[in-house]
Amino acid sequence: xxxxxxxxxxxxxxxxxxxxxxxxxxxxxxxxxxxxxxxxxxxxxxxxxxxxxxxxxxxxxxxxxxxxxxxxxxxxxxxxxxxxxxxxxxxxxxxxxxxxxxxxxxxxxxxxxxxxxxxxxxxxxxxxxxxxxxxxxxxxxxxxxxxxxxxxxxxxxxxxxxxxxxxxx
Numbered sequence: 261x262x263x264x265x266x267x268x269x270x271x272x273x274x275x276x277x278x279x280x281x282x283x284x285x286x287x288x289x290x291x292x293x294x295x296x297x298x299x300x301x302x303x304x305x306x307x308x309x310x311x312x313x314x315x316x317x318x319x320x321x322x323x324x325x326x327x328x329x330x331x332x333x334x335x336x337x338x339x340x341x342x343x344x345x346x347x348x349x350x351x352x353x354x355x356x357x358x359x360x361x362x363x364x365x366x367x368x369x370x371x372x373x374x375x376x377x378x379x380x381x382x383x384x385x386x387x388x389x390x391x392x393x394x395x396x397x398x399x400x401x402x403x404x405x406x407x408x409x410x411x412x413x414x415x416x417x418x419x420x421x422x423x424x425x426x427x428x429x
Contacts, residue, residue, distance in 0.1 A: 265414070265417055265418055265421055266418055266421065268414055269332070269414050269415065269418040272328075272332055272410075272411055272414050273329070273332050273333060276328040276329035276332055276407065276411055277329050279325045279326075279328060279329060279404065279407070280325060280326045280328075280329035280330070282325055283321070283322040283323075283324075283325030283326045284322075284326075286318055286321065286322050286325070287318075287322050290314075290315050290318050290319070290322070293308065293311055293314075293315070294311060294315060296308060297311040309389075309390060310387075310389065310390035310392060313387040313388075313389055313390050313392055314390070314392060317387070317392065317394065317397040318397075320397060320401050321397055321400045321401055321404070324400070324401045324404035324405055324408070325400075325404050327366075327404060327405070327408040328404065328407045328408040328410075328411040329411075331359075331362060331408055331411050331412050331415065332411045332412075332414070332415050349423045350423075352419045352420070352422045352423035353419070353420065353423050355415070355416070355419040356415075356416040356417070356419035356420040356423065357416070358416070359412045359413065359414075359415040359416025359417075359419060360412070360413065360416040362409075362412040363409045363410070363412035363413045363416065364409075366405055366406075366408050366409035366412060367406070367409040369405055370402055370405035370406045370408075370409055373398060373401055373402040373405055374402045376398055377395060377398040377399050377402050380394050380395045380398055381395045381399075
């Protein structure tokens with residue numbers, strides 16, 4: 261079972277890396293459009309309509325696409341003053357507890373975002389200026405949030421397995 265869970269963790273890392281890469285490409289596209297908008301605005305007084313609203317919506321999607329990979333691989337910024345001084349087994353238990361806590365928080369957040377997505381889908385909510393439908397963006401954020409929560413559950417359980425494996429030696 262431990263080997264299977266660690267294999268699932270490796271598989272999750274591979275697929276969430278692909279999601280993060282998709283988010284990176286979206287960020288690049290948003291950056292290019294923003295630069296083009298600024299140049300067109302400055303040089304020809306002809307901005308690209310809706311750039312601000314589209315970029316605003318894309319930023320949420322980009323962040324949540326990167327979130328599962330960042331959580332699974334501990335690729336976020338960390339200031340660790342105390343945990344590194346603990347034995348490796350204790351560190352793994354703390355990582356496991358942290359993973360499950362993050363999964364619970366992201367699960368709750370994703371649940372609420374799902375409710376919001378359902379409401380926006382029913383009411384056909386759009387942005388104010390360009391009338392861009394918000395529903396597809398919130399669905400993407402919700403799905404990525406659930407994936408991140410699942411990733412944290414996998415990370416937490418794998419950390420507990422690593423702690424138990426070290427104990428048996």
